[in-house]
Amino acid sequence: MAETSFDLIVLGGGPGGYVAAIRAAQLGMKTALVEREHLGGICLNWGCIPTKALLRSSEINHLLHTLDAYGFSADNIRFDIGKIVKRSRAVANQLSGGVKHLLRKNKVTVFDGHGKLAGKGKLSVTKDGKPVAELSAKHIILATGARARVLPGIEPDGKLIWTYREAMVPDIMPKRLIVIGSGAIGAEFASFYLNLGAEVTLVEVLDRILPVEDAEISTFVQKAFQKQGMKILTGAKLQGLRKGADEVTAVIEAGGKVQEITADRVISAVGIVGNVEDIGLEGTGVKVDRTHVVIDELCRTGEPGVYAIGDLTGPPWLAHKASHEGVLCVEAIAGKHVHVLDTKNIPGCTYCRPQVASVGLTEEAAKKAGHEVKVGRFPFIGNGKAIAMGEPEGMIKTVFDAKTGELLGAHMAGTEVTEMIQGYTIAKTMETTETELMETVFPHPTISEAMHEAVLDAYGRVIHI
Incomplete structure (x- = not known):
């Protein structure tokens, strides 16, 4: 198996990785991109984009049930959850194909497989445990992203307890739903299912929902959710879950009282952790702090020639932050003058209603x-x-x-x-x-x-x- 030499290798094809690869190619670098699953990453395939397609469907359902206010009427309004999910997946697939086209257009060499640092300036690629290629480059950018955090007692099982992945492709339309965590992911799924008619309980351990937002905005949204019929428990501690054949009972302490709430499904949305495992960080100067790679203002790690961008490096966990970091990192490598990223100028958006x-x-x-x-x-x-x-x-x-x-x-x-x-x-x-x-x-x-x-x-x- 011959070694393949590049100027730059990007590990991870999400919104940070593929943008970094394209910008590097534009600047004349011979560039490789290694992606083990889907081009476009979590955002495009299982996050930002397909969830917006789902939320659009739930907004339409809400509008259809308020037609009288606009002078319209309709009978027998109903939806097909299977078709809603199918449309969402089609949107994701279309855009993933678009990323593949952009990489090919910019002459980025794409390797399908799992990448791992293999010594100074080297990265090995395997697929299903078999070697694919041994790559080398002076510069390697880690853009492996993050995944859902799993807490003891609410481990996802793919049936009764969902992560965002199962919530995006539900096997049933739950009539009763509990969402644990009220950040952007939790709030969006709570809003989606509520607007499709589910009874939703949103549970937050802190004293208000959307805790990273301004307190007045959090209060405003909480009142809006409650007006729509959502039950919200803040300052709440999940004491445990009891699984039945096709339902889950959550034992929750809130406001000094312990209550039991039974639902068809539970969504765990309690944060994310960086994908730092099995990418060859051992024995390098790359420092990991609470599952995230530590970088400086130019995305450099503690290992010369190794950089990191996006969700792998910690909050804010946003696709547009990852893309911006990808461009900044590559341009700094190319010797161009760059403006250091000020995280206070990064907007955050949550697409609930x-x-x-x-x-x-x-x-x-x-x-x-x-x-x-x-x-x-x-x-x-x-x-x-x-x-x-x-x-x-x-x-x-x-x-x-x-x-x-x-x-x-x-x-x-x-x-x-x-x-x-x-x-x-x-x-x-x-x-x-x-x-x-x-x-x-x-x-x-x-x-x-x-x-x-x-x-x-x-x-x-x-x-x-």
């Missing part, structure tokens, strides 16, 4: 960091486009430094806020102040006008409330 989006510091975090703040708020009920769309439930919150006018953070909940957060993200990246934002002309009628009003409100100039 209502949607949630944010960038920068929460009000609490800004105060803890020593800022004197000015805070603006604007409700969607004061926005003409939101009312016309029948989507008046939403709010936008802005946080500014009172002394400098710097936009420290923006936090949103409501329809299509995931499409609007980029406006604040651009503002933060360009280091604009409240002056530029207030002088910007926003189109009317759009929901984005609420973004403008939330800025105006921080400085006592709001018009429509």
Whole structure:
């Protein structure tokens, strides 16, 4: 088996890995990509993309059951969960094929198999335990991603206790569902199944759902979920699960009381851990901290010539962060001037109903960091486009430094806020102040006008409330 030499090898074909490989090829590097399962990684195949297809179906189901508000009527509304899942998988497959095309177009050599560091500048590839290739390169980027965290007592079994994978391709449509964990994954699946008619209980060990978001946004979304019929337990501890033939009973302590809740299925969404095992880190200078590879501002590990990007390196666990790191890492290797990534300028989005989006510091975090703040708020009920769309439930919150006018953070909940957060993200990246934002002309009628009003409100100039 001949050794194959490259300028750069990328281990992992997710949104960080394949983007890094393409950018390296664009810069003239002879590039190899090693992927053991699906091009596009978890995000494209089992995460970001197919879940959005599922959520779109649940949104349509919600709209079909509120047709009267728009002047329509329909009888015998029903759905086929099998067809919903089939559409989701088709979307993922289409985009995975697109990634394969892009890699081929950019002349990236793709190896199908499991990659493992095999000495300085070397990486071995195996498939089903059999050797495929021995690769060498001066630079190797680790982009192996992460997987669902498994906690004792709620180990997924593929039938009664699901991870996100089983939740995306359900064997049945559960009538009763318990979701453990209320981060982005838990909130999205809770919202998806609720909007398809399931009785959903969302369980969170911390004192509020969506705990990484601004406290006001968390409270707003919790009230919206409860209004839709979701049962929410915060400050809750799962004491155990009892499995039946086709149902699960959860024993939960919350609010000083212990209660038992029986459901058809349980989804475990309690975080993720980095895929650091069996990739040859032993005996190298690569440092691992709590299942994640430690890197510097240019994605370099402690081992010369070895880099790491994306979910493997820790939070925020976001596809767009991984892609950005991939480009930054490759351009730094190529000797180009790069801007170090500021994680405070990375937006986060959750696609439940209502949607949630944010960038920068929460009000609490800004105060803890020593800022004197000015805070603006604007409700969607004061926005003409939101009312016309029948989507008046939403709010936008802005946080500014009172002394400098710097936009420290923006936090949103409501329809299509995931499409609007980029406006604040651009503002933060360009280091604009409240002056530029207030002088910007926003189109009317759009929901984005609420973004403008939330800025105006921080400085006592709001018009429509």
